[in-house]
Amino acid sequence: MSVISSKTLFHFTNSAEKIINILKNGFAPRFCLEQLGYDLFFDTDNKKETAVPMTCFCDLPLSMVDKHLEFYGSYGIGLSKKWGKKHGLTPLNYIHENSTQLNYLKQLVKFITKFDEEIKHLPTEEDPYFALFELAGFYKPYTGQMWRINKYVEKRFYDEREWRYVPLLSTDDGSDYRLSKEEFLNEIKRASANDSLAKNFPLTFQCEDVKYIIVKKESEMIALFDALDLMTENFTENEIKILKTKIVSTEQILQDF
Incomplete structure (x- = not known):
């Protein structure tokens, strides 16, 4: 029987280096530019974009991830x-x-x-609209434009079946709680804010949570074996052996699923 959802949540990226970092340090949330957010608080037709901190996953079986791989990259990790x-x-x-x-x-x-x-300040935990402000991070347009590699691309977001992790940041001073579009497009400001997220809000997992580790080509599997062998501070010897059995390639997925 065919299914349109999975028991696994997949995160895809475009480099082997990022997968190695995830295995060693967990997921590092990053600010992403969204069409919704502040827009919920103003009765306006203008889409005021806001950068929200998040890590994104898709709820799709491997038989349906071909377009996802093409768009986001041929490396990934699947967790329960x-x-x-x-x-x-x-x-x-x-x-x-x-x-x-x-x-x-x-x-x-x-x-x-x-x-x-009108709202002239960022909401704090004591404000009654704080929950609504946070809730905005879990809404997305059915279709719209996405900022991707320094340009907008049209996307039907609904097809992605996205699950999202949004860390609850402090709003005491408003710093880096959300980024305006101007702040997000400033590479130094964005890099500094993302670095703070990575240090303070990592999304971690254990060996038993990992269902798949995806590399682009089968020829890269041996190199990943060697990389895992060096992660003795992160996993036990037996856990490393188990993780090696979870590795599949994008080539295999496209051919066999």
Whole structure:
């Protein structure tokens, strides 16, 4: 019986180096430019983009990841959905301009902020609209534009069946809680903010959580074996042996799944 969801959550990337870093240090959340966010708080037709901290996964079986591999890269790691739920990962809500959910959210915002003409500051944990502000990070347009490698590309986001980890950052001083589009496009500012995320909010896992490690070519498997052998500070000898059995290649996936 064919399925459209998996018991595994996959994260794909475009380099072997990033997979090695993930195996050694866990996932490092990064700021990503989103069309939604602040937009929920203002009754406007303009899409005010905001960079939200996150790590993204897709809930797709290997038989359906070919386009994902083509777009995001031929390297990846798959972890159990049980692990994802334990760490607060959750599937996104996909909406469009006439979605009932969006209208309800805007009604709630108007009610909560009825004593303010407009929101002039970042919400803090004590503000009643803090939860709504955080909730915005789990909504995404059904279709839209995505900032990818220094340009916008059209995407039907709904096809990605995205699950997302959004770390809960402090809002005490507002620094790097969210980045404006201008801050995000500033490479130094973005790099500094991402470095802080990586140090303070890593998303970690254990050997038993790993279901797949994906490399681009079968010829790269031996090199990954050697890399795993050096990770004695991260895994036991037996765990390293087990991880080696989880390795598959994009070549195999495209041919056999």
